[in-house]
């Protein structure tokens with residue numbers, strides 16, 4: 001697959017039926033201060049731990065989005081009590097969580113995983129720890145996401161997992177037959193399709209009778225930062241985890257200490273706003289950037305510097321100012337940041353290579369195919385490789401960017417629309433997966449103070465819709 005001229009989509013484009021959104025074109029460099037809602041990965045890890053903890057916990061400033069709502073509902077189905085209480089977070093109430101009584105007899109239940117990897121991977125081991133059957137299902141695309149490893153892992157731990165008709169299961173939907181106990185011990189898995197398989201088993205591992213010695217064999221595990229986050233969160237709750245040997249994680253059996261914890265803002269979701277500084281040669285500031293974090297989004301500081309921005313972190317404020325051009329770059333392992341990086345690469349003045357992201361084919365959609373299709377649809381020059389993307393400079397034009405029910409495809413379309421007039425994003429509502437107010441936040445960013453005239457930025461022209469208008473109109477499919 002080569003060539004800059006392809007406009008045909010190599011993958012079927014699902015119309016998800018949501019509102020089509022005229023992406024605001026930035027007439028001027030942005031000059032904005034932005035805060036984003038809480039981290040999806042931290043919120044959903046802490047929710048699971050709270051549901052398995054030794055007493056009531058509190059989460060301050062958690063994420064409120066589709067993925068966190070699905071997690072909350074899943075844990076309620078398994079017997080946790082989760083209540084919204086007033087807090088000081090800018091994006092919604094705090095949460096109080098009373099844990100699941102694993103000893104109590106429980107009726108069979110069903111859990112909707114939506115398209116949330118954290119729900120479909122993290123919750124089955126929790127269901128295995130309680131009594132009763134739990135049916136897991138999700139969105140149509142969720143049935144295509146890799147699940148075999150977690151199903152085989154549970155089977156390896158002696159937990160019955162079947163298809164709803166009682167036959168063998170390899171993907172959603174499936175039923176977990178919990179007996180109120182998981183023995184644990186040494187377990188070998190292949191986690192090369194998703195780090196979430198490792199995180200899922202570690203999060204529940206302390207509650208297994210013998211704890212867990214998890215070993216990975218196979219091609220490298222992706223998104224190691226997310227596993228390190230899991231280990232840090234567990235240790236913070238008093239769980240002993242030994243990760244001193246590569247591809248081995250040993251969780252000691254024991255209780256999980258209840259906690260009162262404030263969730264950091266989602267640094268991955270800060271990405272599209274920071275990218276706006278590069279796409280418009282403006283400045284975006286994010287206050288409360290953590291001095292130390294386990295979030296992969298902290299990589300924005302190096303990624304955006306490499307791409308030509310000036311990045312400073314002072315007094316907790318991350319400030320990103322776009323340079324005269326966006327530089328093409330060569331990155332390994334950008335994980336969930338990749339769609340945002342790819343959008344910037346499509347606006348860059350030199351070629352880029354993104355490697356180490358083959359597993360993105362199993363994300364919300366096949367992100368490699370989707371990014372190639374949508375960048376090329378706008379006149380770009382993107383190509384899939386065995387483990388990533390090559391994106392070369394090309395003059396982009398307007399058109400419809402399809403979302404494929406993927407929040408990060410939708411925000412990638414918004415970034416392109418800042419620099420390219422006439423970009424529309426199909427189903428902007430899919431951003432509710434992790435950022436329900438994304439369209440309003442994006443407009444608000446553009447409505448903040450401007451920093452002079454915009455000249456010479458990638459793909460710029462001035463005949464586009466002004467930023468900050470009401471950009472949403474009905475789907476046109």
Ligand SMILES: O=C(O)C1=C[C@@H](OP(=O)(O)O)[C@@H](O)[C@H](O)C1
Nearest residue numbers: 041194195196199222223226336
């Ligand atoms: O554990 C987590 O919170 C996540 C792990 C990663 O999954 P993969 O390892 O499947 O990439 C990441 O991409 C996803 O957005 C969130």
Ligand SMILES: C=C(OP(=O)(O)O)C(=O)O
Nearest residue numbers: 115116117118336363364
């Ligand atoms: C891959 C992602 O999500 P999930 O947690 O559903 O895997 C993502 O948010 O980029």
